[in-house]
């Protein structure tokens with residue numbers, strides 16, 4: 102057996118317990134794991150189901166943009182890019198964008214390293230792994246390309262905003278109408294947009310990378326704004342995740358005729 | 367109103383030790399360090415505990431209280447339930463000397479490897495000038511009292527002794543960040559942050575931030591910005607190309623300082 106390491110190293114105070122914490126430190130990792138598993142299960146089911154994703158004028162964010170020949174009439178806001186050869190539902194093509202952003206997001210990294218990888222499960226609770234190299238090797242070294250996921254996601258945010266604007270049409274295609282779904286889509290676009298803007302890489306690119314703020318007053322002010330959002334990044338990550346699932350669920354229910362969308366005007 | 371506090375205090379040295387039970391009379395408004403001092407004064411005169419200021423400013427009294435890294439002098443007894451046993455152990459990341467005292471020299475060795483401030487030459491009138499907005503950012507990092515609680519809680523070294531060779535720890539990422547953001551500094555420490563300080567080992571799980579008694583946003587304001595700078599330097603093809611084409615960022619690559627001793 103290899104020599105003991107970590108808190109069992111020979112020079113350290115000999116204490117048998119893996120942690121002496123008396124509070125409920127397992128709450129955060131457990132809750133995080135439950136919410137993430139629930140979300141992934143829901144999103145996977147919805148993405149592969151390939152139906153009930155469009156209820157004129159609402160297109161669920163899981164299927165936006167809908168660009169394969171399989172997309173139902175009216176849902177192809179951006180035209181058709183992908184032919185019959187695409188074997189899966191159109192959502193699978195699109196969901197890799199938010200997925201790659203969230204997988205490499207600094208906040209979600211914390212969340213899943215703690216809750217799934219238990220590295221560490223909580224502060225001053227020993228992790229179960231013998232060796233640890235962090236993000237220095239493949240595949241985790243790829244986390245360093247997070248900013249590219251952000252660039253693509255920002256373009257995707259523009260599309261979601263476009264979808265929210267389209268939701269101001271009536272089901273017959275006339276402008277200037279609104280229903281409960283419109284409101285839900287607007288909030289969805291706003292939350293996802295704020296989530297992207299509050300990103301740590303965004304904060305760096307906007308101005309964080311500068312050594313002298315005084316030489317770049319505009320970027321300094323933008324950095325200040327992004328920094329305020331950045332302080333809320335974790336909350337925005339959760340809020341936007343829950344809301345995007347709710348938005349999809351709402352449109353699913355409307356599209357399947359389970360309930361109808363209350364129209365305001 | 368005074369009451370009797372039940373405590374468990376780790377007593378021992380590198381050869382072994384155990385949690386020892388104590389019952390200590392304490393007063394309302396006291397902190398854990400007061401209780402330890404009362405044990406020292408009335409029950410175990412040889413209890414080793416390090417402290418200095420009793421005001422949360424010297425960073426000497428770092429211990430683990432009910433498993434959480436904390437300053438003994440800033441942990442009020444009122445944070446515990448009546449009747450709750452308060453367990454105090456030495457820091458579990460550094461070699462134990464005796465009782466609650468650990469040998470934190472790892473941190474001083476790391477400190478020697480951070481390339482020092484390298485200001486640009488003074489202008490003709492001999493006066494450096496800095497704008498408030500430029501110095502402000504590093505001010506947060508200078509609140510550090512070197513209690514090393516962040517170093518202690520960091521799982522990279524807490525759970526993996528061998529990583530102490532290749533990892534500097536959160537307190538020193540603060541230092542790297544502070545220098546990298548300093549308006550007058552001329553060094554480029556990004557390659558060193560990656561290769562020598564091992565910033566890639568940090569998986570931003572934020573325990574350092576959780577325990578910092580000065581409330582420094584270590585992860586958000588120092589580590590992640592440093593990681594992003596390392597990406598600029600080593601992983602982003604666009605910033606790499608930009609550097610080549612526009613000859614931007616042509617700062618001196620910092621060298622590891624030569625330390626005389628050892």
Ligand code: SF4
Nearest residue numbers: 520568570571572574
């Ligand atoms: S955020 Fe990084 S440096 Fe801080 S405790 Fe976690 S792994 Fe260590």
Ligand code: SF4
Nearest residue numbers: 510511513514516578
């Ligand atoms: S950064 Fe905070 S926790 Fe770390 S040594 Fe400084 S004061 Fe202590």
Ligand code: FES
Nearest residue numbers: 206207208300301
């Ligand atoms: S999206 Fe979370 S840090 Fe970039």
Ligand code: FES
Nearest residue numbers: 419420424425439
């Ligand atoms: S005794 Fe100085 S910080 Fe506690």
